[in-house]
Amino acid sequence: MNYADIKRCDVANGTGVRVSLFVSGCTHHCPECFNSEAWDFDYGKPFTEKEKEEILSYLEPTYVAGLSLLGGEPMEPQNQEGLLPLLREVHERYPEKDIWCFTGYLFDRDIRDRMCRESEVTRELLSYIDIMVDGEFIVARKNLKVNFRGSDNQRIIDVKKSLESGEVVHWEGEIV
Numbered sequence: 001m002n003y004a005d006i007k008r009c010d011v012a013n014g015t016g017v018r019v020s021l022f023v024s025g026c027t028h029h030c031p032e033c034f035n036s037e038a039w040d041f042d043y044g045k046p047f048t049e050k051e052k053e054e055i056l057s058y059l060e061p062t063y064v065a066g067l068s069l070l071g072g073e074p075m076e077p078q079n080q081e082g083l084l085p086l087l088r089e090v091h092e093r094y095p096e097k098d099i100w101c102f103t104g105y106l107f108d109r110d111i112r113d114r115m116c117r118e119s120e121v122t123r124e125l126l127s128y129i130d131i132m133v134d135g136e137f138i139v140a141r142k143n144l145k146v147n148f149r150g151s152d153n154q155r156i157i158d159v160k161k162s163l164e165s166g167e168v169v170h171w172e173g174e175i176v
Contacts, residue, residue, distance in 0.1 A: 001025075001082025003047045004038040004072060008058045014100040014131065014148065015173060016065025019058040023047070023083070026073035028104040030137040034150065038072040052086050059094050066098035066130075075103040075111060080121050087128040098130040107134040107157050108168050131171055132157045 002024035007013075010020040025041030026033075037043055045051075059067060067090055074083060087099060105111050111134075115122040133148055133156050141151035148156060161169040 001047045001079050002042060002044045003051065004035065004044040006051065006055060006058075009064075010068060012148075013068040013070060013102065014066065014098075017063055018066055018068045018100070019055055019064060020068040020070060021055060021083075021086075022070045023072040023074050023076075023079045025076050025079055026071050026104070027076065028073060028136050030104060030139075032139045032142075033137060035071065041072075041076075041078065043072075047082055052089070055086065056089060056093060059090065059097060064097065066094075066100065068100040068102070069129075070102045073104055074101050075105050075115070075122075077115075077119065077121070080119070080125050084121055084125050087125060091128045099128055100131045100133065101129045102133045104136040105134060107132050107155070107159075107162065112163070126159060126163070129159045131173075132159050 004022040004024050007020040010018045013020050022035065022038060024038050024043040026039045029039055069083065073079060090097065090099060111122065111126065116126065133154055135154040137150045138153050141153045143152040146152050156171040158169045158171045
């Protein structure tokens with residue numbers, strides 16, 4: 001897996017101060033995507049043990065709320081395999097920190113109902129994700145007034161509650 005960027009102190013992609021990893025590779029190709037250079041799976045640099053340890057050290061301060069995964073597309077199958085060791089370790093070392101994932105796939109149709117059925121990697125990866133912002137960016141629905149999303153068709157989903165209930169549960173967290 002390659003990555004496009006690592007942001008040490010990001011306040012735009014989830015609640016609180018976060019560490020954000022932008023992976024490379026995306027097959028959605030949404031018109032007017034804010035990060036179209038990261039569509040190419042070969043863009044950026046290889047994500048190695050060095051970058052994983054860097055992210056883990058960035059997460060250490062108590063003021064850091066958690067990790068955000070963006071892209072490109074974190075839920076592309078080849079990116080899931082690259083992200084799984086990182087998420088395992090974040091969950092083990094920092095169980096109090098949350099993990100957000102931004103994806104163009106739909107949580108219920110694409111991820112829960114298809115990918116989880118087809119892949120053990122997806123099932124395990126999803127077990128570590130707390131909040132998922134799903135849905136492709138749609139230019140006609142671009143809305144600068146919605147938090148953490150580019151277009152108002154995108155949803156902010158509480159993954160744990162959604163998996164427990166079997167239905168999509170929208171996140172009701174506070175915006176701080």
